[in-house]
Amino acid sequence: MSVHTKSAIGIDIGSRMTKIVRICGGTVTDAEMFDTGHNPLVELSAVMRGLNGDIVVATGYGRKLVQAPFSCGAVTEIKACARGARHLCPDCDSVIDIGGQDTKAIELGKNGGFGRFEMNDRCAAGTGRFLEVMASALGYTIENFGEEALSADMPVHVNSMCTVFAESEVVSLIMRGEDRRRIALGLHMATVRRVAAMASRITVGGRILFAGGVANNPGIGALLRDELSCELVVPERPEFVVALGAALIGLQGV
Amino acid sequence: MNQHTQLWTDLGLDVPLHEKLVDSLGARYGEIIMSQKNRPRGMGYFDEAVHESHGGRIQEIVDAKRQGAKMIGTFCIYVPDELILAANAIPVALCGGTAFSIPYAEKMFPRDICPLVKSTLGLAFSKTCPFAPIKDMAVGETTCDAKKKTWDILSQRVNFHVIEIPQKKTEQGKSLWLQEVRAFRDRIEKLTGNTIEYGVLKDKIRLMNRKRLLLKQLNELRMLPEPPISGKDALVVMQVALFDEPERFCTKLEVLIHELQERVKNNVSPFTPGAARFLVAGSPSVMGNWKVHHIVETSGGAVVCDESCTGTRYFEHLVDEGGGTVDEQIEALAERYFSIDCSCFTPNTERIDHIVELVKNYHVDAVVQYILQYCHTYNIEAVRVSGALKKAGIPSIVIETDYGEEDEGQLRTRIEALLESVKG
Ligand code: SF4
Ligand code: SF4
Numbered sequence A: 001m002s003v004h005t006k007s008a009i010g011i012d013i014g015s016r017m018t019k020i021v022r023i024c025g026g027t028v029t030d031a032e033m034f035d036t037g038h039n040p041l042v043e044l045s046a047v048m049r050g051l052n053g054d055i056v057v058a059t060g061y062g063r064k065l066v067q068a069p070f071s072c073g074a075v076t077e078i079k080a081c082a083r084g085a086r087h088l089c090p091d092c093d094s095v096i097d098i099g100g101q102d103t104k105a106i107e108l109g110k111n112g113g114f115g116r117f118e119m120n121d122r123c124a125a126g127t128g129r130f131l132e133v134m135a136s137a138l139g140y141t142i143e144n145f146g147e148e149a150l151s152a153d154m155p156v157h158v159n160s161m162c163t164v165f166a167e168s169e170v171v172s173l174i175m176r177g178e179d180r181r182r183i184a185l186g187l188h189m190a191t192v193r194r195v196a197a198m199a200s201r202i203t204v205g206g207r208i209l210f211a212g213g214v215a216n217n218p219g220i221g222a223l224l225r226d227e228l229s230c231e232l233v234v235p236e237r238p239e240f241v242v243a244l245g246a247a248l249i250g251l252q253g254v
Numbered sequence B: 001m002n003q004h005t006q007l008w009t010d011l012g013l014d015v016p017l018h019e020k021l022v023d024s025l026g027a028r029y030g031e032i033i034m035s036q037k038n039r040p041r042g043m044g045y046f047d048e049a050v051h052e053s054h055g056g057r058i059q060e061i062v063d064a065k066r067q068g069a070k071m072i073g074t075f076c077i078y079v080p081d082e083l084i085l086a087a088n089a090i091p092v093a094l095c096g097g098t099a100f101s102i103p104y105a106e107k108m109f110p111r112d113i114c115p116l117v118k119s120t121l122g123l124a125f126s127k128t129c130p131f132a133p134i135k136d137m138a139v140g141e142t143t144c145d146a147k148k149k150t151w152d153i154l155s156q157r158v159n160f161h162v163i164e165i166p167q168k169k170t171e172q173g174k175s176l177w178l179q180e181v182r183a184f185r186d187r188i189e190k191l192t193g194n195t196i197e198y199g200v201l202k203d204k205i206r207l208m209n210r211k212r213l214l215l216k217q218l219n220e221l222r223m224l225p226e227p228p229i230s231g232k233d234a235l236v237v238m239q240v241a242l243f244d245e246p247e248r249f250c251t252k253l254e255v256l257i258h259e260l261q262e263r264v265k266n267n268v269s270p271f272t273p274g275a276a277r278f279l280v281a282g283s284p285s286v287m288g289n290w291k292v293h294h295i296v297e298t299s300g301g302a303v304v305c306d307e308s309c310t311g312t313r314y315f316e317h318l319v320d321e322g323g324g325t326v327d328e329q330i331e332a333l334a335e336r337y338f339s340i341d342c343s344c345f346t347p348n349t350e351r352i353d354h355i356v357e358l359v360k361n362y363h364v365d366a367v368v369q370y371i372l373q374y375c376h377t378y379n380i381e382a383v384r385v386s387g388a389l390k391k392a393g394i395p396s397i398v399i400e401t402d403y404g405e406e407d408e409g410q411l412r413t414r415i416e417a418l419l420e421s422v423k424g
Helices: A040-049 A063-067 A077-088 A128-138 A142-150 A163-175 A180-199 A218-228 A238-252 B005-010 B015-034 B043-051 B056-066 B081-086 B102-106 B115-125 B145-154 B171-192 B198-221 B231-241 B246-265 B291-298 B326-338 B349-361 B376-392 B408-423
Strands: A007-013 A017-024 A027-035 A055-059 A094-098 A103-108 A114-119 A207-211 A231-233 B070-074 B089-093 B137-141 B160-163 B277-282 B302-307 B366-372 B396-401
Touching (some): A007 A040, A007 A077, A007 A238, A017 A040, A017 A238, A027 A040, A027 A238, A055 A077, A077 A103, A077 A207, A077 A238, A094 A180, A094 A238, A114 B408, A128 A163, A128 A180, A142 A218, A163 A180, A207 A218, B005 B015, B005 B056, B015 B043, B015 B231, B043 B231, B043 B246, B056 B070, B056 B089, B070 B081, B070 B171, B081 B089, B081 B198, B089 B171, B102 B115, B115 B145, B137 B171, B145 B160, B198 B231, B231 B246, B277 B349, B277 B376, B291 B302, B291 B396, B291 B408, B302 B349, B349 B376, B366 B408, B396 B408
Parallel strands (some): A007 A055, A094 A207, A207 A231, B070 B137, B277 B302, B277 B366
Antiparallel strands (some): A007 A017, A094 A103, A103 A114
């Protein structure tokens, strides 16, 4: 079978969402996403029954869980993210990925490999989860949160980066009568400062691919671009970059 | 009922709680250490030593005390064991490596202190450390802030001596240190009622040097392309070194080394050929703590070197055995202990150079800087270490963690990614 007809499936089991990408030759034929939930294997089996792939590679936080039932290979989300990013943006220097509970910054190497990387520790600051909690504290949906923030004329400074503390800080700002959109902007800026500080520990600059579900939030993208003064490339459906990377690793070999 | 329950009752321990601790340690040891494949037979002694650390070893010390010996608890490898041994006392390192006792410490002490100190305090205050009631004195040192302030608390309940360790390796620092070693000798002599004599001290210096040389020999075998011992087992040997009876320890270690040499001849290694070689550098991993080693080695890597107080810092540098008087012996001791490159010193350039040298000698592919949470000196020094490693072209990561298991998945991802980046 030649590379052009061979198909591969990448499964990215994140802490919040599971993403599945099937590629055949060079093109993506399927992309599915569902809540990881407490028993991801059930849903995953259902989705997998409808897809056929010559090879399956799992990645993400639950990679070990699916390795045996789907007799597939497993790679870390760092490696998969680097591969996916390189494929989508051949001239990128690094990638920032903000997912549900993880934020990563990875230096891209040649041939889809990677160099140094940074990842947040067990704290949810600067992750999708943080933004989710804050959006709901302010009565926004996660879909309109970024746009609302960008429409503010000025930010309200938010100090806390701890999800729990920030939530009470937000509540007290609301009580003080602060404008909701300004608070939203302040929260976005706090997130971006945190992510930028982490990314700055590795070489950033030049072109950066912005991956992960949070890349759908236009506020974070715009502010991150300013903060890092770099070119930030947001691919179509950024939440699938890691799953795509896993599928590519399956297809092209490790 | 455990065969030592009577002993623990007599020592005034909280027996049910203590049994829980022993069971949880035993279970973890089984899961993490005993489950390894292809272990050297000679590890049997060290497994036994771990299991008997709260039983047989305690009984042994209690018996020795009946014969007039004293027991001295220590918390740092700067404390010269030779002086303790020469005064007919038994040194035992009391640092806590278990998460079990941390909740007891958190009832009284701030949460934001290093887990090693919290675990130690928790053991001391929850009546689960059988060494606590049998020690005649404890010795602290002025290394990091967490420890310094812990001594203020512990010294209210137990006979305590604090050795002042200078912060700079200057001439003044050296002379302060020498005075402190002398003062320690005086204190030990007073406690035991024994005068430290030239011949006995010479023997003890030889004994500790022998122990260091054997540990060095063990570690040199880890430099080989296919190390005959896992990083976890080598760590267990180090952990046992900190509380075991030194003569017996040396004899058993010799047996192990002999077996390992045979394994080398027959190409027996616990690792798959070509496994990526890791150096773990930073904070100590004391008894009960096998966290990073376990993650590295269950991810397909091999820990081949420990740059820590449960590693090279403990066994490198020998004491000069040529001293002709007790005074000269004490000077030689002071000199050896002062060469330890703990991050509590400023500047601490030797350590950074040393890590780069270890990377070469042990043919290391990647370095994990292991920092116990809130261990500021190692954490901040990690910046310089990372810089030096980057310059040397060695991939590395810094992990800051405590004794809990919540972040294991996270750490596994980072360590596996480091492994992938080595394999290319
Ligand atoms: S890290 Fe420093 S303070 Fe801690 S035991 Fe080692 S030498 Fe002593
Ligand atoms: S690990 Fe660090 S903070 Fe903890 S006792 Fe040792 S030197 Fe102090």
